[in-house]
Amino acid sequence: MTGRSRTRTAALAALAAGVVLTLSSCAMSLDGDTPQTTLDPQGPKAQTIHNLALPVFIVAGIVFVAVMAGALYVVIRFRAKDDDDFDAFPEQLHGNFKLEIGWTILPAVVLAVIAFFTVSTIFDLARKPDADALTVEVVGQQWWWEYRYDVDGDGEADIITANDLVIPADREISLRIKSNDVIHSWWAPALNGKKDAVPGRIHPLTINAAEPGEYIGQCTEFCGLSHAEMRIKVVALDAADFDAWEQKQLVPFEAPTDEAAKNGFTQFASQCTTCHRITGMTDPTDESGQKLYEYDPVVNQVSGNAPNLTKFMTRTLFAGGKFHLRLETDECKALGEDWAETPEGIEQCLNREDLEAWLRNPPAEKAMYAGDAPSTASRGMPNFNLTEDQIDDLVAFLITLQ
Numbered sequence: 449m450t451g452r453s454r455t456r457t458a459a460l461a462a463l464a465a466g467v468v469l470t471l472s473s474c475a476m477s478l479d480g481d482t483p484q485t486t487l488d489p490q491g492p493k494a495q496t497i498h499n500l501a502l503p504v505f506i507v508a509g510i511v512f513v514a515v516m517a518g519a520l521y522v523v524i525r526f527r528a529k530d531d532d533d534f535d536a537f538p539e540q541l542h543g544n545f546k547l548e549i550g551w552t553i554l555p556a557v558v559l560a561v562i563a564f565f566t567v568s569t570i571f572d573l574a575r576k577p578d579a580d581a582l583t584v585e586v587v588g589q590q591w592w593w594e595y596r597y598d599v600d601g602d603g604e605a606d607i608i609t610a611n612d613l614v615i616p617a618d619r620e621i622s623l624r625i626k627s628n629d630v631i632h633s634w635w636a637p638a639l640n641g642k643k644d645a646v647p648g649r650i651h652p653l654t655i656n657a658a659e660p661g662e663y664i665g666q667c668t669e670f671c672g673l674s675h676a677e678m679r680i681k682v683v684a685l686d687a688a689d690f691d692a693w694e695q696k697q698l699v700p701f702e703a704p705t706d707e708a709a710k711n712g713f714t715q716f717a718s719q720c721t722t723c724h725r726i727t728g729m730t731d732p733t734d735e736s737g738q739k740l741y742e743y744d745p746v747v748n749q750v751s752g753n754a755p756n757l758t759k760f761m762t763r764t765l766f767a768g769g770k771f772h773l774r775l776e777t778d779e780c781k782a783l784g785e786d787w788a789e790t791p792e793g794i795e796q797c798l799n800r801e802d803l804e805a806w807l808r809n810p811p812a813e814k815a816m817y818a819g820d821a822p823s824t825a826s827r828g829m830p831n832f833n834l835t836e837d838q839i840d841d842l843v844a845f846l847i848t849l850q
């Protein structure tokens with residue numbers, strides 16, 4: 449092999465490797481293993497973005513190929529030859545007037561067309577939501593998302609949940625995005641673009657899932673240690689299922705009767721209610737009606753930084769979506785948000801292992817502080833050094849939250 453052909457072989461090999469790498473990074477398969485793809489819109493808002501992005505990508509692709517082909521042609525056609533005089537100064541030509549006018553006007557026209565469609569898309573996306581839109585307040589927290597629903601319209605949230613954003617399908621959802629601490633960004637790519645959650649501001653975002661299903665997303669603004677574990681799952685239900693879900697969320701809290709769950713309840717009231725809240729929770733009592741612990745949600749709930757655990761078992765995720773609460777087997781997924789309604793469902797589908805590990809030592813499961821938690825910690829769940837019996841009792845209690 450001559451030196452020149454060896455160089456050429458090496459260049460071709462590098463090119464082939466580059467193409468393979470590029471193609472393999474294009475996770476374009478839409479069979480469910482790339483749930484956060486931006487290329488598979490599942491609602492009108494995301495479709496609007498897609499309708500703009502795809503033609504722009506094609507135009508940009510054509511420009512890229514044309515420019516690269518031109519550059520390659522010039523490089524090859526006018527490359528130095530062995531018999532060239534390397535000391536001679538190249539012949540100087542004044543610019544080609546027609547060409548210069550052409551390559552000034554053509555890009556301007558292309559950009560003007562793209563600008564027209566971009567601006568009209570922006571206005572389209574910023575349009576006020578439909579009158580019958582469901583409003584949900586979204587609160588970014590380090591590191592989980594809270595969702596608040598004002599069902600009766602009195603300005604107070606009646607349903608406060610976390611991790612799973614449950615919505616009716618085929619209806620506009622007016623999200624009011626806020627933050628409780630630092631800047632986050634809410635993004636479920638299949639449903640719309642992203643929107644920042646900024647402290648002290650309310651940012652509107654309208655989403656609409658055309659079909660029932662689960663749509664995965666992610667906090668997309670770096671917000672601290674566990675930013676990458678601040679996940680989003682939008683669960684779209686058909687109208688009847690959504691109504692059922694809503695009614696179920698509004699069923700008042702009932703203290704457990706089972707022995708282990710009662711122990712867990714007492715423990716929850718004494719330790720966990722500093723941060724966690726259960727709407728409508730009353731004081732745990734013993735057989736004679738004697739209060740076992742004085743629970744006052746206003747006094748006890750001081751942090752404002754922990755998920756409200758009312759109807760905890762109607763969620764499919766916990767710890768900001770880092771862990772599945774409902775195991776991801778086909779049978780369990782088929783049970784939807786009602787997976788924990790029956791003892792068999794809990795037996796089969798509860799991710800007991802991760803839930804227990806979380807109660808055992810949360811900071812070991814999800815990074816909350818670099819080093820030891822400061823004594824003034826108001827974010828992240830601390831390690832309470834619970835015994836295995838206490839963990840079992842707490843899980844028995846959590847199971848009753850449905």
Ligand code: CUA
Nearest residue numbers: 632667669671
């Ligand atoms: Cu929240 Cu990143």
